[in-house]
Amino acid sequence: xxxxxxxxxxxxxxxxxxxxxxxxxxxxxxxxxxxxxxxxxxxxxxxxxxxxxxxxxxxxxxxxxxxxxxxxxxxxxxxxxxxxxxxxxxxxxxxxxxxxxxxxxxxxxxxxxxxxxxxxxxxxxxxxxxxxxxxxxxxxxxxxxxxxxxxxxxxxxxxxxxxxxxxxxxxxxxxxxxxxxxxxxxxxxxxxxxxxxxxxxxxxxxxxxxxxxxxxxxxxxxxxxxxxxxxxxxxxxxxxxxxxxxxxxxxxxxxxxxxxxxxxxxxxxxxxxxxxxxxxxxxxxxxxxxxxxxxxxxxxxxxxxxxxxxxx
Numbered sequence: 001x002x003x004x005x006x007x008x009x010x011x012x013x014x015x016x017x018x019x020x021x022x023x024x025x026x027x028x029x030x031x032x033x034x035x036x037x038x039x040x041x042x043x044x045x046x047x048x049x050x051x052x053x054x055x056x057x058x059x060x061x062x063x064x065x066x067x068x069x070x071x072x073x074x075x076x077x078x079x080x081x082x083x084x085x086x087x088x089x090x091x092x093x094x095x096x097x098x099x100x101x102x103x104x105x106x107x108x109x110x111x112x113x114x115x116x117x118x119x120x121x122x123x124x125x126x127x128x129x130x131x132x133x134x135x136x137x138x139x140x141x142x143x144x145x146x147x148x149x150x151x152x153x154x155x156x157x158x159x160x161x162x163x164x165x166x167x168x169x170x171x172x173x174x175x176x177x178x179x180x181x182x183x184x185x186x187x188x189x190x191x192x193x194x195x196x197x198x199x200x201x202x203x204x205x206x207x208x209x210x211x212x213x214x215x216x217x218x219x220x221x222x223x224x225x226x227x228x229x230x231x232x233x234x235x236x237x238x239x240x241x242x243x244x245x246x247x248x249x250x251x252x253x254x255x256x257x258x259x260x261x262x263x264x265x266x267x268x269x270x271x272x273x274x275x276x277x278x279x280x281x282x283x284x285x286x287x288x289x290x291x292x293x294x295x296x297x298x299x300x301x302x303x304x305x306x307x308x309x310x311x312x
Contacts, residue, residue, distance in 0.1 A: 005149040005302075007074040008238035014295075015074070015082055017242065019067025020090045021292020024285060026059040027052055032211060035204040053122075057130045060087070064137030073147045083138040087131045090288065094281055095122070101277045108270055149303075160234050167232055169240060176221050177247030180290050183217040184210055185255060192259050196275070218245040218290050219297030226298045241298035246291025253283040 008014060031052050034040050040048050067086045068079050076082060105113035166172065187210045193199055222244045226237050256279040266272055 005306075006235060008236065011074040011238075012071070012076070012082055012085065014238060014242065015067045015071040015076075016085045016089055017288055018070055018292050018295055019063040019086045021288040021295070022066040023056065023059040023063035024289045025292060026062055027055040028211070028289070030055050030059075032204060032208045036208060053125070057125050058133065060130045060133040061137040064134035064139075065141040066137075068138040068141035069144060069147065072142060072144075073149075079138055079142040080135075083135055086138070087134040091126055091130070094284070095126070097277055097281055101274055104270060104273060160236070161232065163232055163234060167228060167234070169236075172225050172229075173240065173243045173247050174250075176225050176244035176294075177249075177251055179221045180214055180218045180245050180248035180294075181251035181255070183214045185251075188252065188255060189259070192256065193263075196264060214290070215293055218248075218293040221245060222294035222298045223301045226301065230302070237298060237302065238295075242291040242295040245294025246287045248290050249283045249287035252286050253279060256283070 031040070031048075034051060035048075040051055064083055064086055068082060071079060071082045099119065102114050102119070187207060190203075222241050225244055226241050229237055229240065257276070260266065260272070260275055264275070266275065
C-alpha cells in the first residue's frame with residue numbers, strides 16, 4: 001500500500017500534460033457556456049476561433065497552477081523549469097504543425113492562408129500574455145501547501161506480481177479508450193461535416209450534453225480499470241490513468257481517416273496533407289483533454305479509498 005502514491009517515472013512530463021489538459025478543459029467549458037448563452041454565433045467562425053484562442057491564453061493561469069501543484073506533490077523543487085515546459089511544449093508542437101501547414105498553403109498561393117501578420121500576433125499573444133500567466137499560476141501554486149498523501153509512501157520500488165492477460169498495460173489502455181470515443185463519435189460526424197463540408201453547426205446545447213457524457217465516461221472507465229489494477233497490486237497507475245482515457249484520441253484519428261476516405265471528395269495531395277495535419281492537432285488536443293479528465297478522476301478515487309483505510 002505504501003507504493004501506490006510513489007512518484008511515477010517521467011513525473012515532470014505528466015505534470016505538463018495534466019496542466020495542458022486543465023487549460024483545454026477550461027477553454028472548452030467556457031466556450032460552450034458562451035455559445036449556449038448566445039454570445040458566439042456558429043456562422044461567424046472567425047469569432048468562435050478568436051474566443052477559443054483568447055480563452056486558451058487566459059486559461060494558462062490555471063494550467064500553471066495545476067501543473068506545479070502536482071509537481072510539488074512529487075517533491076519537485078525546480079518549479080520554474082516545469083513552468084517553462086508547461087508554457088512551451090504543447091503550444092510549440094501545435095504551432096510548428098500549423099506553421100508548416102500554412103507554409104504549404106502559401107506555396108500554393110491560396111487565399112486561404114493565414115496572413116503573416118496574424119502569425120506574428122499569435123506569437124505575441126503566446127509570449128506576451130500566455131507565458132506570463134502560466135508563470136503567475138505556477139508561482140501561486142508553488143506557494144500553496146503540499147498535497148499530503150493519505151498513506152506513507154515508500155521510496156524503494158517493490159516487485160509487481162504477475163498480472164492477468166487482460167491487465168496488460170497496452171491492452172487495457174486501448175480497451176479503455178474505446179468508451180470515451182464511443183461517447184462522442186456520432187457528434188464527431190456532424191462536427192467534421194461542419195468543418196470540412198462548410199455547413200453550420202448550431203446545436204451547442206446537445207454538444208454540451210455530449211461533453212458532459214464524455215467527462216463521465218472518461219472518469220468511469222478510468223476508475224474501473226484503475227481499481228482492477230490496484231487490486232492486482234500494480235502501483236503504476238499515474239501514467240496509466242492518463243493514457244487509458246487519452247487513448248480515445250487514437251480512435252478519433254482513425255475515424256477521421258475513415259471519414260476522409262468515405263465522405264470527402266479530395267483528390268489533391270496538398271488538401272489531403274492539410275486535412276490530416278489539422279486532424280492530428282485535433283487528436284493531440286483530444287488526447288490531453290480526455291487524459292486529464294481520466295487522471296483527475298483516478299487521482300480523486302485513489303485518495304478517497306486510501307484515506308479511509310486505517311493502517312495498523
